Amino acid sequence: MRVDAPTRLDAALTAMAEAIDGQFDQLLAVPQDQRARLYEAMRHSAIGGGKRLRPLLVKASCDLFNIGWESAVRTGLAVECIHVYSLIHDDLPAMDDDDMRRGKPTVHRAFDEATAILAGDCLHDLAFSILVDERTHPDPFARCELVRALALSSGPAGMAGGQMMDLAAQASPYDLPTVTRMQQLKTGALVDFCMEAGAILARVPEERRVGLRGYARDLGLAFQIADDLLDVEGDAAVTGKAVGKDAAAGKATFVSLMGVDQARAQAQLLVDQAKDHLHGFGSEADLLRDVADFAIRRSH
Amino acid sequence: MRVDAPTRLDAALTAMAEAIDGQFDQLLAVPQDQRARLYEAMRHSAIGGGKRLRPLLVKASCDLFNIGWESAVRTGLAVECIHVYSLIHDDLPAMDDDDMRRGKPTVHRAFDEATAILAGDCLHDLAFSILVDERTHPDPFARCELVRALALSSGPAGMAGGQMMDLAAQASPYDLPTVTRMQQLKTGALVDFCMEAGAILARVPEERRVGLRGYARDLGLAFQIADDLLDVEGDAAVTGKAVGKDAAAGKATFVSLMGVDQARAQAQLLVDQAKDHLHGFGSEADLLRDVADFAIRRSH
Known part of the structure; x- marks a missing residue:
């Protein structure tokens, strides 16, 4: 019996979302003291929102090397902690100043700025x-290798460095190579970590990680182009956050630099390339192939 | 030839400050791209300021177990990263809203809020x-044990949790047990880590860490009482930051709850207790004894 790919991906996303929510619920039990508000704020942002795509990517990379469910979920949970923390800080008034996230008020709106920072x-x-x-x-x-790789992906040579570049873009719009570099840091670096996680957990040597890195790089950019398309064409009620912000801020995006049609074609090309990088793998890479197709499906 | 304690401590602090500055200088080399401002902000806050007391405490705890200089400096550097990051965030307008730190403008004043957060x-x-x-x-x-202990000391069950309690104190002033608990989290937890670091690096079993924990707890509180005394009696030109802020904010402190004389006596008692916890050690604990004396000397 054949399971079609969207159904298979949806089932995997649902299972991962339940696992991540369950873990956060346990880890973030609210203490009965003056820190309760801090834990409430963490729960507000961490539980019951988001597609949990990054944890799913970790699980998909773990599938390649027979790494089990618990290791995959816990490593995915760590990535999601970093992702959620970055959303909270990026949404702050001093940064992107967003009021809505994942269909709910952002943390500094639901609580206050100090609580959001903490x-x-x-x-x-x-x-x-x-x-x-x-x-x-x-x-x-x-x-230790997981810590090293995640700290690198989230710090100044990764996600935070990309956010800094994004803030600096308000002064003068970037060209295509610079936007690409910015997105590779801002969102690509964590995707790189997700793909590397399975290899680290399986102690796979560096030379066998080349295909995974190619997949991660292409997938990360395809996702970002799709995000830019959603920002132009999307509906705030569907995306759960403000749309059209980049254009309003005068920032260059893949869509503003390439146009909608070329951006869409480029995303498709990147998805095809991403899947090509998996040619050495069999059915154990099917989840990664599904995710690649999903990257652009959601923007159609 | 006898070296007197203040001189010995000063020499140790100077050597550690030079080592920490040198390490930060290497780690934070400014890249020639749009992230330069981010690195400049990190350098502004991390290099050339502060007494480096926490790294010195790590070194002192390493002395107890024959752990060498490089391990001590690198572990101390990690603690200092956490300490400096917390100062940057705590100084933000949404938190304590401070303009000066270590005799220089705070990061959000010298740069901007977004750069400070990042x-x-x-x-x-x-x-x-x-x-x-x-x-x-x-x-x-x-x-791994170092990461586990440091993340615990800096997170919601440690430093960040204490900062949350401090923010909540603006609503209604705390009593003495609550102020004590708040300070044990806000500043004590990192001191606990510093003392535990030597034991972790030397793989000393839990049951041999009891004295160190007692020392850390007493020293952390003695330092905080001395800080409160400086906040009341200090000179902004000497401390390098604003003074009298707690009183202005209507917050309870050790001094407001106990009065100057009792606070001073309590700090002395804690320092004596801290040193008592070191009775099982010989001259290898002299640096820890010097630090304990220094905790109150600076507020006289």
């Missing part, structure tokens, strides 16, 4: 706590 | 990157 900081710590726990992997060397 | 976030990542590097310790298990 809630982000605490999720940032939580990510690394999760990775060094032996339930993530019995081998401490692999745990 | 610079803090990046130093936060840097702390964990440093700990998992094998130069910190050859054994990955010890490195």
Whole structure:
């Protein structure tokens, strides 16, 4: 019996979302003291929102190397902590100044700015706590490698560096190579980590990670182009956040630089390339192939 | 030839400050791209300021167990990353809204709020990157333990949780047990980490860490009482930051709850207690004894 790809992906996303919500619910039990508000803010942002695509990517990369469900979920949870912390901080008035996220008020709107800053900081710590726990992997060397890779992906040479470039873009719009570089840091670096996670957990040597890196790079850009298309053509009620913000801020995007048609064609090309990078794998890479197709499907 | 304690401590602090500045200078080399401003902001806050007391505490706890200079400096550097990141975020307008820090404009004043938030976030990542590097310790298990302990000390059950309690204090002033609890989290948790670091690096079993924990708890409170005394009696030109802020905000402090004389006596009692916890150690604990005396000397 053949299961069609969208159904298979939906089932995997649903299972991962339930697992991530369950883990956050346990980890973020609200204490009965003056820190309750801080935990409430973390729960507001971390539980019950988001597609959990990054944890699913971790799971998909774990599938390639026979890494089990618990390691995949815990590593995916750590990535999601970083992702959620970055959303909280990026939404702040001093940054992108957003009021809505995932269909709910942003943390600084639902609580206040100070609580939002601290809630982000605490999720940032939580990510690394999760990775060094032996339930993530019995081998401490692999745990150290996960920490090293995640800190690199989220810091100034990764996500935070990309956000800095994005803020600087308000001064003068970027050209296509610079937008590409910015997005590779801002959103691509965490995707890179997700794909590398399975290889780290399986202690796969560097030379066998080349295809995964190619897939991650192409997928990350395809997702970003699709995001830019959604920002132009999307509906705030569907995306759960404000749309048209980049154009309003005078920022260059893939769509403003290439036009809608070429951006759409480029995204398709990147998805095809991403799947080509998986040619050495069999059915164990099917989830990764589904995710690649999904990257552009959601913007059609 | 006898070296008197203040001189010995000053020499140790100077050596550590030079080592920390040198490490930050190397790690934070400014890239020639749009992220330059982010690195400049990190350098502004991280280099050339502060007494580096936390790294010195790490070194002092390493002295107890024959852990060498490089491990001590790198572990101390990680703590200092966390300390500096917390100062940047705590100084933000949404938090304590401070203009001066360590005799210089705060990061959001010298740069801007968005850059300050990101610079803090990046130093936060840097702390964990440093700990998992094998130069910190050859054994990955010890490195994982350092990450686990530091993330615990800085997160919602430690420093960030204490800052949340401090923010909540503006609504209704705390009593003495609550102020004590708040300070144990806000500043005590990182001191606890510093003292535990040597034991982790030396793989000392839990039952041999009891004295160190007692020392850390007493020292952390003594330092905080001395800080409160400086806030009341200090000179902004000497402390390098605003004074009298807690009283102006209507917050309870050790001094407002106990009065100057009792606070001073309590700090002395805590320092004596802290040193008592070191009775099982010989001259290898002299640096810790010097630090304990220094905790109250600076407020006289």
